[in-house]
Amino acid sequence: MEIVEKGGINDLVIKLATVNGTGSASANSLLMRAIFRMGIPVMGRNFFPSNIQGLPTWFEIRVNHRGHLSRSGRVDLMVAMNAETYRQDLADVTAGGTLVYDSTWPRGTTLVRDDVKILGVPLAGMCNEAFTGVRARILMKNIAYVGVLAALLDVDMDVLRTLLEETFASKPKLVDANLEAIDLGYRYATDHFECPLETHLTKLDKTDEHILIDGNTAAALGCVYAGATFAAWYPITPSTSLMDGFRNFCQHFRKDEDTGKNRFCIVQAEDELGAIGMVIGAGWSGARAFTATSGPGVSLMNEFLGFAYFAEVPIVLFDVQRAGPSTGMPTRTQQSDILSCAFASHGDTRHVLLFPANPAECFSLSVEAFDLAERLQTPVIVMSDLDIGMNDWMCPKLEWNDEYRPDRGKVLDAEALEKLPQFLRYQDVDGDGICHRTYPGVHPKGGYFTRGSGHNESARYTEKPDEYQQVMERLQRKFKTATALVPKPILANAAQATPWGVITIGGCDGAVREAVENLGAKGVHIDYLRIRAFPFGAEVQAFLDGHERVFVVEQNRDAQLKSLLSLELDVEKDRLVSILHYSGAPLDWPTVFTGIFEQVKKSAAA
Amino acid sequence: MTFIAKPKISYAGQPKNALGLSMHDYEGTISTLCAGCGHDSISAALIQAFYELEVAPHKVTKFSGIGCSSKTPAYFMSSAHGINAVHGRMPAVATGSNAVNKSLYCIGVSGDGDSLSIGLGQFAHALRRNLNMLYIIENNGVYGLTKGQFSASADVGTKAKKGEVNEQQPIDPVITALGLGGTFIARGFSGDKEQLVPLIKAGLKHEGFAVLDVLSPCVTFNDHEDSTKSYAHTRQNFHRATRLDFIPPAEPISAQYEEGESICVNLHGGSNVMLRKAGQEYDPTDRARAFAYIEQHQKRGEIVTGLLYVDAEREDMHTLANTIDEDLIDVAFEDLCPGSAALADLQERFR
Ligand SMILES: Cc1ncc(C[n+]2csc(CCOP(=O)(O)OP(=O)(O)O)c2C)c(N)n1
Ligand code: SF4
Ligand SMILES: [Mg+2]
16 A cells, blocks of 8 residues: 655655764754744654764654654655765655755766756855865855755744854854855755745744653653652663753752752762662662663663562663664664563562653653652653654643642651551551551661561561562552552544554554554544553553454564563453564654554455 | 561660660661671671660661671661662662761671672772762671682682682782772771771761771681681781771870870761771871781781771762752752743743
């Protein structure tokens, strides 16, 4: 089925092929923000190498007036600045599209396509003439292609100027230089080509009350707002910017005005074992504490995760997933840590997982993660990924309710302890599996020596079968309690009753929503449930019960979400149909559309 | 086996410290270690030190890894909070706890296996952060809990119970800590409480990472002839490089210390340590000379003990991290959350 349509007004994909370390990132971001400021929904995705300088990088900007911003598999306008990848970049352009290249140097005559409009602009040549200094020339070459695109797409020049003035508020000279470069590209394009292209931009009003933010920044902000005071980490892509963000926000918001001292503590640990151990120590002491890592770090944290589960220590862990196994592809995305996180560590362990679908949810779910961790006295793992964490997404403005107060869960203070005849750390007083805890230093009656070894209600070492099992069964009860407390899934029913359902998690949301909408337009109706947490609640079971066939869309090879659903819920395996995508690039909607459409067609024929 | 709480019996007329607590109030559950295990003597020394320092037990946090030695925090100060963490990873847990609640005394108990093999990295990095804690290594040259394999502190030529001889170089925690830039480095012997108690007190009062390596014979797996970590061998080769008196803040430093033979080290909170040197050539504030002295004596088979190096000036983790004076856990939520107006302002940046 042919689903690749032509681009149109405010509906196109721009791809910029460059070399990393040349400053193209700021040019690309300038272009994306300008489109955003024109009121047109937009999102940019960065495809970058695990390398510092000199390797191919792509930036893909999707513009869509309906607000669909997942990948579309289309390229309407390619800016091919990297000679090394030119051949592939040309091949990637959708028929009827346009390619812009730097014509300073001759290009092989074989590198043409009849169905692609190829426009050469002597970017390097023009910039070498206009600017001095090697670095400036390279940087300005990138800014100059923004000028070319401004002409081809009809980008509002006032918006570009304002953005540059804001960016270089303290360096007006740079504003002028950048504007000059933009003008170079703009004039060349208007002088030599028919501008704008048929597929171009016009102002809309669909980005008011929205922001462009990446998930790691949003999650970091969530940690600040949730009142986290301690963080420990070990650098790893793609999670590093989360901790950078936390540090920046803390420097801004958490300095004592009088003394200049910090109302936070961040430790760059010696490794991930150290990082999570520190977070456990802080969480146990009564602070809101977190760490951020990716797959390799989670593997190292396993022993401690089991410890925190068994000793019942509240901690928050962000797993910004990347392509595995092993070191895998550090700068490519995946959702392949689902099972390893759900059951991290040896023995009977299980963990609460949250699945944000976008940066806005990275913010809100990180606050919820701290509340849940403390309410349940257990690790909560926020399952983000590289696509969400490191790309700028268009989201509704983040909101904060000033009435919010942290849910610290069941904590006994000095007064409560004073009244107790005896404090037993692991006694299920309320029958919900959640016991009362105490902070160190509060009261002599509150002391206990916790451990990852077999223990009884009073936290003492035990090898007695009944005492050990009592604790294990209570932990099971606690996990049942968790089912009712975690964020509910989001259900979107089709226009009419249907035996078909689709389930997904996290960053697949955009692609699935677009696919479902387009399937509906083709007469294939499908109900959609986005799971936001593990353990799965009654709503997920009801959705499975209510549909004959349920597609499970996820970004890993081994159908980990589907496995977890069949493991935890009551459903015949053959009623679940996988749609898998694990190339390392974020999921695109045509993959989901085609996957579902083919199946539905097949079953209609049967 | 059952593990029961020691009944707290209060005898009339039992001596009490200034807090009105008796030594019993500093005890823990009954030890399950082998009778005669060195580790139990260290627990007893800890009980005495805390009692005499007049520290309320619930103002202490106790941390340990895994091993016979790491079990011992259960055997002193039941009303203190503690974590029996995973093998070799106690320093991390202590770091996080101290980071958010620095007003409590922080003490770690580890073994030579726990700290010098699986946990060598964490040990080194806690020291590097100059975490304000007393870090005790109960050193017996073997893995007691897994039944007597050599640990990394086993000396060359020492013989295991079953006859195997160790040929690998030992990792000496004192030499290691000196090399890593430790700020308080001491060695004691579980059989010498007279020396051990003041070492513990001084370590607790040191504002920074205090390493206390305590030779602590394993009577079950490493107390035979041909073992260099046995009671007999340790007693025979024990060499006090310094004699140490811990002087609490209120007490004057008496005239019994002669100029040139003793050094006074001022610790935080007004306590002092008087070090009387065994020989003129020893200077526990000179890292290079301390190193040379210990090396020299160890070559002769002597086990050098005492407060071997101290630098009371180096800044601890909190000073380096510039954290507020208040404990982080006590900061009100209003002072942590910037609120909705700040969020609205901030988001102008994201447009
Ligand atoms: C990850 C892990 N590996 C191995 C063990 C098994 N283990 C328990 S205690 C121990 C050695 C303890 O030796 P040491 O720290 O010297 O303590 P001791 O018993 O001698 O006091 C080992 C290897 C463990 N608990 N965890
Ligand atoms: S095995 Fe050794 S270290 Fe362990 S309790 Fe017995 S004597 Fe102590
Ligand atoms: Mg040992």
